[in-house]
Amino acid sequence: MTQRNRVLQLIVNNSTVVLFIVVFVVFGLSSPRFFEPDSVINNIIKQSAYTGITAIGMTFVLLTAGIDLSVGSNMYLSSVIAGLLMRSTGMEVLPALLVAVGVGMLYGAFNAFCIVKLKIIPFMVTLGTLVIGRGLGTALTESKQIDFPERMLQFGQTPVLGLPMPVIVLLVVLVIAFVVLTRTSIGRQIYAVGNDIEAAKKAGINTDRVITLVYVFSGFCAGLAGFILISQIGRLDRAFAEGREFDAIAASVLGGTSLFGGKGSIIGAVVGALLTQMVQAGLVFNNVNLYLQPMVRAFIIFIAVFFDSLREANLERLKRRYIRPLSSSAEHTKSPNV
Amino acid sequence: MQPVLETRNLSKSFYGIAAVTDVSISIQPGQILGLIGQNGAGKSTLMNLIGGVIQPDSGGMFLYGKPYQPANPAAANRHRIAFIHQELNLFTNMTIAENIFIQGFPTIRYGPFRFVDWAIVKEKTRAVLDEVGLKLSPDTVVDRISPGERQLVEIARALFMDAALIIFDEPTTSLTARETENLFTLMRRLREGGKSIIYISHILKDILHLADSVAIMRDGALVTQEEASAFDINRMISLMVGRTIDNLYPPRTSGPTTTPLMVLDGVSAAGLVENVSFTLHEGEVLGLFGLMGAGRTELARIIFGLDSLEQGHIEINGKRLARQNARDSIRSQLAFVTENRREEGLLMNINISDNTALVNLPHYGRSLLGSIDSGRMISDTQAIVNALQLKSGDIRVQTVKALSGGNQQKVVMAKWLLTQPRVFILDEPTRGIDVGAKYEIYSIIDQLAASGSGVLFISSELEELTGMCDRILVMSRGEIFGEFSRGNYDEESILRAAFHQEEVPAELAHPVEVSTP
Numbered sequence: 001m002t003q004r005n006r007v008l009q010l011i012v013n014n015s016t017v018v019l020f021i022v023v024f025v026v027f028g029l030s031s032p033r034f035f036e037p038d039s040v041i042n043n044i045i046k047q048s049a050y051t052g053i054t055a056i057g058m059t060f061v062l063l064t065a066g067i068d069l070s071v072g073s074n075m076y077l078s079s080v081i082a083g084l085l086m087r088s089t090g091m092e093v094l095p096a097l098l099v100a101v102g103v104g105m106l107y108g109a110f111n112a113f114c115i116v117k118l119k120i121i122p123f124m125v126t127l128g129t130l131v132i133g134r135g136l137g138t139a140l141t142e143s144k145q146i147d148f149p150e151r152m153l154q155f156g157q158t159p160v161l162g163l164p165m166p167v168i169v170l171l172v173v174l175v176i177a178f179v180v181l182t183r184t185s186i187g188r189q190i191y192a193v194g195n196d197i198e199a200a201k202k203a204g205i206n207t208d209r210v211i212t213l214v215y216v217f218s219g220f221c222a223g224l225a226g227f228i229l230i231s232q233i234g235r236l237d238r239a240f241a242e243g244r245e246f247d248a249i250a251a252s253v254l255g256g257t258s259l260f261g262g263k264g265s266i267i268g269a270v271v272g273a274l275l276t277q278m279v280q281a282g283l284v285f286n287n288v289n290l291y292l293q294p295m296v297r298a299f300i301i302f303i304a305v306f307f308d309s310l311r312e313a314n315l316e317r318l319k320r321r322y323i324r325p326l327s328s329s330a331e332h333t334k335s336p337n338v
Numbered sequence: 339m340q341p342v343l344e345t346r347n348l349s350k351s352f353y354g355i356a357a358v359t360d361v362s363i364s365i366q367p368g369q370i371l372g373l374i375g376q377n378g379a380g381k382s383t384l385m386n387l388i389g390g391v392i393q394p395d396s397g398g399m400f401l402y403g404k405p406y407q408p409a410n411p412a413a414a415n416r417h418r419i420a421f422i423h424q425e426l427n428l429f430t431n432m433t434i435a436e437n438i439f440i441q442g443f444p445t446i447r448y449g450p451f452r453f454v455d456w457a458i459v460k461e462k463t464r465a466v467l468d469e470v471g472l473k474l475s476p477d478t479v480v481d482r483i484s485p486g487e488r489q490l491v492e493i494a495r496a497l498f499m500d501a502a503l504i505i506f507d508e509p510t511t512s513l514t515a516r517e518t519e520n521l522f523t524l525m526r527r528l529r530e531g532g533k534s535i536i537y538i539s540h541i542l543k544d545i546l547h548l549a550d551s552v553a554i555m556r557d558g559a560l561v562t563q564e565e566a567s568a569f570d571i572n573r574m575i576s577l578m579v580g581r582t583i584d585n586l587y588p589p590r591t592s593g594p595t596t597t598p599l600m601v602l603d604g605v606s607a608a609g610l611v612e613n614v615s616f617t618l619h620e621g622e623v624l625g626l627f628g629l630m631g632a633g634r635t636e637l638a639r640i641i642f643g644l645d646s647l648e649q650g651h652i653e654i655n656g657k658r659l660a661r662q663n664a665r666d667s668i669r670s671q672l673a674f675v676t677e678n679r680r681e682e683g684l685l686m687n688i689n690i691s692d693n694t695a696l697v698n699l700p701h702y703g704r705s706l707l708g709s710i711d712s713g714r715m716i717s718d719t720q721a722i723v724n725a726l727q728l729k730s731g732d733i734r735v736q737t738v739k740a741l742s743g744g745n746q747q748k749v750v751m752a753k754w755l756l757t758q759p760r761v762f763i764l765d766e767p768t769r770g771i772d773v774g775a776k777y778e779i780y781s782i783i784d785q786l787a788a789s790g791s792g793v794l795f796i797s798s799e800l801e802e803l804t805g806m807c808d809r810i811l812v813m814s815r816g817e818i819f820g821e822f823s824r825g826n827y828d829e830e831s832i833l834r835a836a837f838h839q840e841e842v843p844a845e846l847a848h849p850v851e852v853s854t855p
Contacts, residue, residue, distance in 0.1 A: 199427040204412025
């Protein structure tokens with residue numbers, strides 16, 4: 001393999017990271033303010049925390065070859081219930097956070113129930129609960145905006161260990177998820193279920209439990225991300241978090257997670273979330289036409305996924321079985337002409 | 339001696355159709371029990387009962403004399419019964435170590451949390467890999483290892499769970515000759531270590547080689563279980579079939595012509611095949627023999643246009659094929675029955691009719707919109723299916739998955755026959771199917787040749803090639819190393835060519851299956 005080939009391989013194999021650096025440098029050069037640490041922390045890391053948290057939950061689900069389309073609705077509904085309780089009973093912020101997370105987990109548990117017990121495919125279940133969740137929240141609020149009390153914003157604006165609160169929450173979720181996936185039995189079993197659910201059953205894995213766990217965890221992440229997002233803006237309207245599930249899926253897939261299950265990592269999901277947010281921020285910094293921004297974002301996602309498919313094709317080629325040395329100079333007997 | 343496992347009058351039926359009837363077998367410690375029978379004889383159902391995959395309707399099983407009723411495969415494992423399925427059950431996205439420990443990882447406790455102890459996982463994995471003689475790192479991802487190595491990983495898993503009884507269901511179908519021989523050595527060693535083994539195979543010679551005791555099933559019932567020394571291959575076949583088969587091969591009803599049909603001239607592709615030239619004549623059955631990995635499948639894929647050819651050219655009916663793909667090949671009246679019918683030959687969850695019509699579908703399009711003339715399609719597929727005597731329910735309803743191996747292969751053949759091919763490439767068409775179905779496949783081959791088509795018949799079973807072919811080419815390491823004409827077939831010379839002039843080790847002369855009675 002030539003030197004050039006090797007460099008190319010390295011780029012293709014780490015495409016998301018390379019893309020990440022390229023985008024960062026390009027935006028930074030065209031708009032130097034982009035590089036300042038404050039800007040990096042506030043505009044990229046903090047803003048990507050919500051997508052990052054939901055992408056972590058989504059990665060668990062995708063690893064089992066499932067999908068959770070109800071993430072956005074879950075973020076909305078769990079925050080609606082927490083917000084209504086805060087308003088009507090004067091509940092403190094931390095108990096409200098627990099309520100939001102609890103509702104999120106129940107939401108996920110309902111998804112899991114439909115998938116595991118009623119045996120409906122995850123796509124249809126979560127598409128259904130996407131509508132149900134949003135509808136329930138709209139009915140509870142009568143479609144009106146909820147303004148959260150002042151203490152909510154105070155909570156959200158308080159830095160922890162010198163970092164914005166959402167960043168800390170993301171880090172905590174990241175560490176927990178990473179440890180669970182790589183260091184526990186159930187974490188490894190998630191990969192097994194995604195690879196071949198029948199084989200997993202035959203190997204004595206309680207697949208129902210594994211599947212329930214990933215949807216409950218995705219619900220947990222959605223409830224948490226929704227509440228943390230509100231603690232930054234202080235209010236919630238009917239369109240809150242609409243379509244967030246797609247950001248989560250995109251981030252996860254950008255990070256190398258396969259939609260067919262069994263392949264993916266938590267670190268990748270977070271890098272994916274950072275990349276999408278960085279593109280978003282960079283476009284704003286460079287005053288790119290507002291209407292063009294979604295297209296540019298989509299384009300970058302396309303490039304990343306394209307690199308991924310190149311990588312896959314490359315792996316296939318490496319795996320190809322040769323039965324004789326590749327050099328044709330090896331002496332050979334002439335085959336009989338018939 | 340107390341048997342490890344005994345079944346007494348075990349019965350199981352599915353939707354009122356008996357699959358296993360009143361079967362009583364027993365297996366002693368440190369013994370290999372060979373289990374044989376035609377496809378659909380009930381071997382797999384019996385093993386699934388023992389392995390806890392399904393539960394019996396009546397009768398019982400006894401493990402060391404105690405009642406044994408596994409509710410699921412995990413329960414069977416807890417009772418130290420391991421089942422190595424034909425289609426391996428490994429997680430290809432995970433490492434060898436993870437696959438061995440997936441049921442339960444050893445953990446270290448930190449307060450309320452338990453974390454996997456990777457050090458122990460790897461250490462123990464290394465130990466069992468040594469035991470099966472697999473020199474791979476525990477961190478190797480299964481995706482990257484060969485079928486033979488995967489099998490060893492499965493065996494390592496069985497050893498790791500300290501199985502007392504290991505069931506092997508057709509373990510050699512995807513192994514090379516060397517891997518097969520290693521597997522047999524390992525099985526013998528396990529037997530010496532006191533393990534019991536149930537070994538299911540269609541290759542009767544292997545059964546005679548390995549087994550201490552042989553059980554034969556037919557139509558869901560046990561025909562007999564006796565010491566292996568009480569059998570020879572003829573007796574096994576007649577007990578399996580329930581009648582004596584005089585001929586394993588149908589008489590050839592026609593001979594080859596001298597009209598060239600397909601000509602290969604210097605076909606090469608780097609790393610795969612080198613300078614392959616031969617001519618296939620009209621009405622000829624041309625055998626292509628070689629060991630696993632000799633390049634036969636690779637050559638077939640190149641002829642059919644699935645992989646590209648780098649030098650040389652291919653002519654059909656005197657017309658040189660342009661650089662082609664599968665669609666062009668079909669237009670040139672080529673047909674290719676792949677070696678792997680489940681993955682490459684059939685849509686397993688689709689009905690027989692649609693499967694059969696698949697390649698020929700464009701011909702059922704009505705003009706303009708190309709909507710399918712389903713009446714004509716059904717009647718055509720029904721006709722061909724009847725002609726091949728396929729045993730099935732309604733072909734519009736029954737999925738291919740529900741058919742036996744032999745009948746599945748007939749669907750693949752039917753699919754190509756509808757296109758009226760001139761050149762028929764068959765890659766291991768009789769692999770994993772029983773004696774009766776094999777005979778029917780051979781008859782189809784004969785009829786094809788009689789109708790003037792040319793057949794390229796690829797096989798690892800030398801017997802069937804000498805039984806059916808007008809000529810045999812031998813491949814080794816991607817090259818053609820010998821040509822033999824009917825009348826001077828000599829197994830030893832053919833094998834010698836396949837081993838590329840090396841001395842043929844007796845143990846490795848494995849691809850030769852049943853010897854003709």
